Amino acid sequence: MFLKDYIKDVFGAVKSLLIGMRRTGYYFTHHKEIITQQYPDNRDTLVLPERFRGEVVMPHDEKNEHRCTGCTACELACPNGTIKVITKFDITPEGKKKKAIDKLVYHLELCTMCNLCIEACPSDAIKMAQNFEHSVFDRSQLTKVLNKPGSKIMDGVE
Amino acid sequence: MWSLSDITNSIQNALNRAFNPTFATLTEMVIVGICVIGLFAVLGLILVIMERKVSAYMQVRLGPNRVGPKGMLQSLADTLKLLLKEGLTPDGADKFLFNLAPVIAMIAAMLLLAPIAFAKNFQIWDINIGVLFISAVSSISVISILMAGWASNNKYSLLGAMRSGAQIVSYELSAGLSVLSVVILVGSLKLSDIVQSQENGWWIFKGHIPMIISFVIFLVAVTAETNRAPFDLAEAESELTAGFHTEYSGMKFALFFLAEYVNVFIVCGVGATLFLGGWMPLHIGNWHGFNHVMDFIPSSIWFFGKTFFLIFVIMWFRWTFPRLRIDQLLNLEWKYLLPISMFNILLVTLMAIMGWHF
Amino acid sequence: MIEELATTQEGDLVINVGPQHPSTHGVLHLVITMNGETIKKVEPHLGYIHRSIEKMCESLSFRQFIYVTSRMDYLSSHINNHGCALCVEKGLQIEVPARAQVIRVLMDELTRIASHVLWWGALAMDVGALTPFFHAFREREAINDIMEETCGARLTMNYMAPGGVMFDIHPNFQKRVHAFIELFKSKIDEYDELVTDNVIFKARMQGIGMLSYEDAISYGCSGPTARGSGVKCDIRKLYPYEIYNKLQFEEIIETGCDSYARYLVRMKEMRQSLSIIEQLIDNIPEGEFLAKTKAVLKLPKGEFYSKVETARGEFGVYIVSEGGTTPYRIKFRSPGFSNLSALDHMARGQKIGDLVAMMGSLDLVIPDIDR
Numbered sequence: 001m002f003l004k005d006y007i008k009d010v011f012g013a014v015k016s017l018l019i020g021m022r023r024t025g026y027y028f029t030h031h032k033e034i035i036t037q038q039y040p041d042n043r044d045t046l047v048l049p050e051r052f053r054g055e056v057v058m059p060h061d062e063k064n065e066h067r068c069t070g071c072t073a074c075e076l077a078c079p080n081g082t083i084k085v086i087t088k089f090d091i092t093p094e095g096k097k098k099k100a101i102d103k104l105v106y107h108l109e110l111c112t113m114c115n116l117c118i119e120a121c122p123s124d125a126i127k128m129a130q131n132f133e134h135s136v137f138d139r140s141q142l143t144k145v146l147n148k149p150g151s152k153i154m155d156g157v158e
Numbered sequence: 159m160w161s162l163s164d165i166t167n168s169i170q171n172a173l174n175r176a177f178n179p180t181f182a183t184l185t186e187m188v189i190v191g192i193c194v195i196g197l198f199a200v201l202g203l204i205l206v207i208m209e210r211k212v213s214a215y216m217q218v219r220l221g222p223n224r225v226g227p228k229g230m231l232q233s234l235a236d237t238l239k240l241l242l243k244e245g246l247t248p249d250g251a252d253k254f255l256f257n258l259a260p261v262i263a264m265i266a267a268m269l270l271l272a273p274i275a276f277a278k279n280f281q282i283w284d285i286n287i288g289v290l291f292i293s294a295v296s297s298i299s300v301i302s303i304l305m306a307g308w309a310s311n312n313k314y315s316l317l318g319a320m321r322s323g324a325q326i327v328s329y330e331l332s333a334g335l336s337v338l339s340v341v342i343l344v345g346s347l348k349l350s351d352i353v354q355s356q357e358n359g360w361w362i363f364k365g366h367i368p369m370i371i372s373f374v375i376f377l378v379a380v381t382a383e384t385n386r387a388p389f390d391l392a393e394a395e396s397e398l399t400a401g402f403h404t405e406y407s408g409m410k411f412a413l414f415f416l417a418e419y420v421n422v423f424i425v426c427g428v429g430a431t432l433f434l435g436g437w438m439p440l441h442i443g444n445w446h447g448f449n450h451v452m453d454f455i456p457s458s459i460w461f462f463g464k465t466f467f468l469i470f471v472i473m474w475f476r477w478t479f480p481r482l483r484i485d486q487l488l489n490l491e492w493k494y495l496l497p498i499s500m501f502n503i504l505l506v507t508l509m510a511i512m513g514w515h516f
Numbered sequence: 517m518i519e520e521l522a523t524t525q526e527g528d529l530v531i532n533v534g535p536q537h538p539s540t541h542g543v544l545h546l547v548i549t550m551n552g553e554t555i556k557k558v559e560p561h562l563g564y565i566h567r568s569i570e571k572m573c574e575s576l577s578f579r580q581f582i583y584v585t586s587r588m589d590y591l592s593s594h595i596n597n598h599g600c601a602l603c604v605e606k607g608l609q610i611e612v613p614a615r616a617q618v619i620r621v622l623m624d625e626l627t628r629i630a631s632h633v634l635w636w637g638a639l640a641m642d643v644g645a646l647t648p649f650f651h652a653f654r655e656r657e658a659i660n661d662i663m664e665e666t667c668g669a670r671l672t673m674n675y676m677a678p679g680g681v682m683f684d685i686h687p688n689f690q691k692r693v694h695a696f697i698e699l700f701k702s703k704i705d706e707y708d709e710l711v712t713d714n715v716i717f718k719a720r721m722q723g724i725g726m727l728s729y730e731d732a733i734s735y736g737c738s739g740p741t742a743r744g745s746g747v748k749c750d751i752r753k754l755y756p757y758e759i760y761n762k763l764q765f766e767e768i769i770e771t772g773c774d775s776y777a778r779y780l781v782r783m784k785e786m787r788q789s790l791s792i793i794e795q796l797i798d799n800i801p802e803g804e805f806l807a808k809t810k811a812v813l814k815l816p817k818g819e820f821y822s823k824v825e826t827a828r829g830e831f832g833v834y835i836v837s838e839g840g841t842t843p844y845r846i847k848f849r850s851p852g853f854s855n856l857s858a859l860d861h862m863a864r865g866q867k868i869g870d871l872v873a874m875m876g877s878l879d880l881v882i883p884d885i886d887r
Contacts, residue, residue, distance in 0.1 A: 217650035477647050482720070483867055484869065
C-alpha cells in the first residue's frame with residue numbers, strides 16, 4: 001500500500017525529530033545540567049590531582065637543601081634534551097673532592113611532561129608540579145634553573 | 159488606554175497642524191524610515207544574543223556572560239568590533255556587485271517590514287495585497303545571495319549561492335500555498351483583515367487539522383527560505399566554510415548577518431499574524447472573564463510574544479537537527495511538502511465552502 | 517603538484533578543501549574535482565603535519581620512543597603506547613604482571629570510549645548538528661578526569677612503560693570509573709535519541725560512502741571502518757593480547773557497508789567497551805604494576821612486530837634492532853592512512869555534502885595519517 005507507507009514515513013520522521021527536540025528542550029529548561037567551568041574565576045577552588053604533570057621542579061627543604069646528586073640520570077632519560085645538568089666539584093671538610101650540581105637547567109619550552117626523568121631519578125630529587133599556567137612574554141623565561149642559588153645537597157643522599 | 163496607535167495618531171495630528179499635508183507626509187516617511195532602521199539594529203542585537211543564549215543552554219553551557227548583566231550587551235560589543243574591522247574586497251571580485259549584495263539583502267528585509275501589523279492600528283503600510291507583497295518581496299533576498307556568491311570569485315561562495323537559489327525557489331511554493339490556505343478562509347489579502355478575522359479565535363484553532371498542517375508546513379518552508387539550519391545549505395559551514403559570505407568581512411558581513419535575523423523575525427511575524435492572530439489577544443469562546451483579562455495585555459506584547467515564540471521554535475530546530483543534503487532538501491519539498499500542502503489546500507477550500515470552521 | 521587549478525580540461529570544477537577547512541579536523545588537504553555538486557575525484561595531499569616520527573624514534577631509547585607515539589593518533593594515545601610497549605616487551609621477553617595487564621586493558625577501553633565519543637560529536641557537527649558536539653565533550657571530560665587523576669595527563673598520558681604501567685592506579689580510580697559507567701549508560705541512550713534515530717541523520721548517512729567487503733580488504737582498511745563492511749578484523753579477537761582472550765565481548769560486525777554501518781559499529785563498540793570495563797573494574801588483581809627491568813633496555817638483534825586495536829583500527833609497531841640501545845628502524849602501521857586511501861573510491865559520484873559525512877565516518881585523525 002503506497003499511501004500507507006507514505007503516511008507512515010512522514011509520521012515516523014516527525015516522531016524522530018520530536019524526540020530529538022525533546023532532548024534539547026530538556027537541556028534548555030534544566031540549567032543545573034550546565035557543565036561550564038568559568039576558568040579564570042574558579043582559580044581559587046581549582047584543585048588539580050596530585051599526579052598532574054605541569055612542570056618539573058626540585059623540592060628544597062627549609063635549610064635550602066635538595067636531594068640532587070648530579071648523576072645525570074634525568075638528562076639521559078629525557079627524550080628531548082630538556083634537562084642539562086652542570087656539575088662542579090665541591091671540597092668536603094675532609095679535603096676530598098665531591099661531585100655536586102652547579103646548575104640543573106630545565107627547558108620548559110622543550111618539555112613534553114612525559115615523566116621519564118622523574119622515573120629515572122634514583123634519589124627522588126625532582127618531581128612534577130601541578131602548575132599549568134606557563135605563558136610568559138619572553139621565551140628566555142621558560143629556561144629555568146631548578147636548584148635554588150646557594151642550595152646544598154641534603155646530608156645522607158648519595 | 160495607552161497604546162502605540164495613540165502615539166502615532168498624535169504625531170500625525172501635530173504634523174498636520176504645523177505643516178501642509180505634503181510636508182507632513184514626507185516628515186512621517188522620514189520618521190518611519192528612522193524607526194525601521196532603529197528597529198533593525200535593536201532586533202539584530204536582541205536576536206543574536208537570544209540565539210547565543212538558546213544555543214548555549216541547549217548545549218549545556220552558559221553562553222556569553224561577560225559583557226553587561228548576564229552578557230546581554232555581548233552583541234553590542236560584537237557590533238562595535240565588526241564596525242571597526244576592515245571590510246575586505248577580494249582581488250578578482252566584481253567590486254560593484256560585491257558591495258551591492260549586502261545592501262540589497264538589507265533593503266529586501268526592510269521592505270518586508272512595511273505591511274506587518276505590530277500592534278492594534280499600528281502598521282506602516284496597510285496595503286490591500288499585503289500577503290502577496292510579502293511573498294513577492296521575500297524572494298528578492300535570493301538575488302542578493304546569488305549576487306554575493308557570484309561576485310566573490312570564490313568557488314565555495316558560488317556553490318553556496320547556487321544551492322540557495324534552488325532552495326528558495328522551491329520552498330517559495332509550499333510557503334505560498336500554506337499562506338494561501340489562510341487567505342482562502344479569510345477571503346482577503348489585507349493583513350489587517352486577516353488579523354480582524356481572528357477576533358474570536360486564532361486560525362490555528364479555528365481551522366481544525368488542515369490549518370495545523372499548513373502551519374507546520376509554513377514553519378518548515380520559512381526555515382528553508384531564511385537559510386536557517388537544518389536548511390542552511392547556502393552557508394553549510396562544515397561543507398562550504400561559510401557559503402555565500404565566505405569572502406565578506408567587517409560591516410558587510412554584519413549586514414548579511416543582520417538581514418538573516420531580520421528575515422527570521424519577519425517570517426515569524428507573518429506566521430504569527432496569519433496563524434496565531436497577530437496582535438489579537440487569546441480569546442476562548444464564551445469565557446468572558448478570561449477574555450477580558452487577556453484584553454488588558456497590550457496588543458504589541460501579544461504580537462511580539464507570539465513572534466518570539468516562533469523565533470524560539472526556529473532556533474530550537476537549528477540547534478537540534480543535522481543539515482540536509484541538497485538533493486534531500488529538494489526531495490522534501492517536491493515529494494512531501496508540496497503534495498501535502500496541495501492536498502491540504504483542497505481540504506481548506508472544502509472547509510471554507512461548507513463553512514466547517516468556527 | 518599542488519597547482520591551483522580552477523577547472524580541468526573537461527570543464528569540471530576543482531576545489532581545494534583544506535588544509536584549513538572546518539571539516540577536515542586538521543590539516544588534511546583534499547583536491548576535489550567536481551561536476552556541479554557531484555564529486556568526480558578526490559585526491560588527498562598529505563604532509564602538512566609530517567614530523568618524521570619514525571626517524572625521530574631511531575635516535576631515542578626503547579623507553580623514550582613510546583611517548584612520541586602519543587603524538588600520532590592523539591585520541592587513542594594510550595593504545596598507541598600500549599602497542600609500542602608490547603613490542604618492546606616481546607623483544608625483551610618480559611612477563612607483564614597480571615595487575616598491569618588489567619590496568620592496561622581498562623585504560624585502553626576508557627580511551628576507546630573517549631575517542632569514539634569525540635568522534636560521535638565531530639561527526640554530528642560535520643553533518644550540521646552542533647549540539648551533540650558539546651554533549652560529547654561532557655562525557656569525554658569525565659574520562660579525561662579519570663585519566664588525569666591516575667596517569668597525570670589528560671590526552672598524551674605516557675602511562676605505559678615497558679613491563680607494565682608507570683604508576684599504580686589512583687585510590688579513587690575504581691570509584692570514579694563506577695560513577696562514569698553509571699553516567700555513560702544513561703547518556704549513550706541520549707546519543708541515540710539525539711542523533712542515531714534522527715531521520716535527517718539517517719538520510720545523510722545511509723547508502724552513502726559505500727565500501728564493499730572486497731574493497732575494504734583491498735584498501736587495507738581496519739577497525740570500525742572495515743567492520744562496517746563486514747570484515748572480521750578486530751585484533752582483540754583475532755590476535756588477543758594481554759587478557760583480551762579471557763574477556764567476554766563481541767566483535768561488532770555490520771554488513772551495511774555504508775557510513776551508517778560504520779556509525780553503528782562505533783556506537784555499539786562503546787557499549788562493548790563499557791561492558792569490558794564493567795567486567796574488569798572490580799577484578800583488578802593485587803600485585804606488582806611494573807615488572808623489574810634493567811635500567812638500560814637493549815633489544816636483541818632481530819625484528820619484532822606487535823599490533824593492537826586502536827579506536828581507529830589496527831596499529832602495528834615494527835622494530836628492527838641491531839642489539840643497541842636505540843632501534844635501528846621503526847615502522848608504524850597507522851590505521852588512518854589506509855582508511856583515508858578508501859576515501860576516493862567511496863566519494864566518487866556522491867555529493868560534496870556527503871564527502872564531509874564520509875570523512876567523519878572514517879574517523880580520521882590527521883597526525884596519525886601523516887606521522
